[in-house]
Amino acid sequence: MLGKGLADMMEASIGESVQVTTATGERAMLRVSGIFQSGIADADKVQCYANIKTVQKLLARPSSYYTDINVKLHDLLEAPAMGQELARRFGVDALDVQTANAQFETGSDVRNIISYAVGVVLLIVAGFGIYNILNMMIYEKLDAIAILKATGFSGSDVRRIFLLLSMIIGVAGGVSGLIGGFTLQNIIDNIPFVTAALPTVKTFPIDYSPKYYIIAVTFALLTTWVAGWFPARKASQVDPVEIIRGK
């Protein structure tokens, strides 16, 4: 099995035979049974695979000779534990995928931290905006609050009204944020992203996972609730007599 880049260079196609030379100078004619493309051009240009028995024979080694075993797990996160377990049990070197890609992981961790930090800062700013709007609204509506209280609405009724108001802002903002986010994702998903290193990737890679939508809505609602809570409490404590006298 030849990598696509390699096959293209040798102009080899399925069914044809190619000559293989090992590091020790052994030669053999092997038939091309397939061509693969991993998606990473650099790897496809140099890699090829053959049956383990053939390779052992070619290298003149016994059938117990293995240099590497790659294990693919359903759950990537189990890799470090499993690596240690295998190393202990069979006395071999085990390298888990996280350690192997540590540099890449650190890079993407930093990027995640930055994007979450920007998100949190935006939420705080928006939260203060809502807080201010509701605070101003309470000053405007002092008369109305006083009338409601004088006619028998309690402080908690008033607080409920203002919390409801802020939650309406939160839900409206959250939903329009989701729609906006989804639209943007769609647009970005269709932007061409062509790079020689990754020949199978044609557009920007997008993760539509609902996880991010849930996080976004939860934080939007949490922010508006907190931002609304303080003005709502203030409204509930308005003294109607003071307002009615002041008129």
Next chain:
Amino acid sequence: MSATSNILEVVKVNKSFHDPVTVPVLKDVSMAVKRGEFVSVTGKSGCGKSTLLYILSTMDTDYEGQVIIDNEPTFGLTGERLSQIRNEKIGFVFQFHYLLSEFSVLKNVMLPGLKLAKRSAAEIEARAMDLLKDLQVKDQALKMANQLSGGQKQRVAIARSMINDPMIIMGDEPTGNLDKKNSEIVFDIFQKIASEHKRSLLVVTHDNDFAARTDRTIVMDDGRIVTS
């Protein structure tokens, strides 16, 4: 005078304002209003009439003494309970008409009834319309509250105070903004709910003719009741 026939009883109420210096405003005020009684309160400006009314309406809780409404002592009750009492047992008409400009006239009248939730919205609406008709502002029902004249607003506020059929209606110069004719209409309605529905009324007024025609007039001077 048996305790049960009193809708409202006031026992030795004292109140002072402390800003900037302590000024006593109400001094040992004691009085009672019986079921079905129409009482007016007069006295010169600044003698403490509004202050007393705010305490009696349970809105002002910063006083000494006791206010008993429908045989329930109210001093020290929670805000939650006091607002229930206000909603169910007291109708209040302010010295200055106070309507919610965000709502229609009809909604304004209905609101305390919707809060009480003892009757369906349709029943409350029907009752609100009847009250507006009695006060001759039925044609204004669907206007926004801020589109009314001062006198019309005051009559709407009176309708609102009656929506839950309260034990007692308190008014701080409820006819202060009305001409002779409308003042007459309000007086007749008040008299009718006192005599026919056995509800009590406690009305602050500067109109001597109005006061003279009520069952009893309480005269205040400098924070004290001089005639009751």
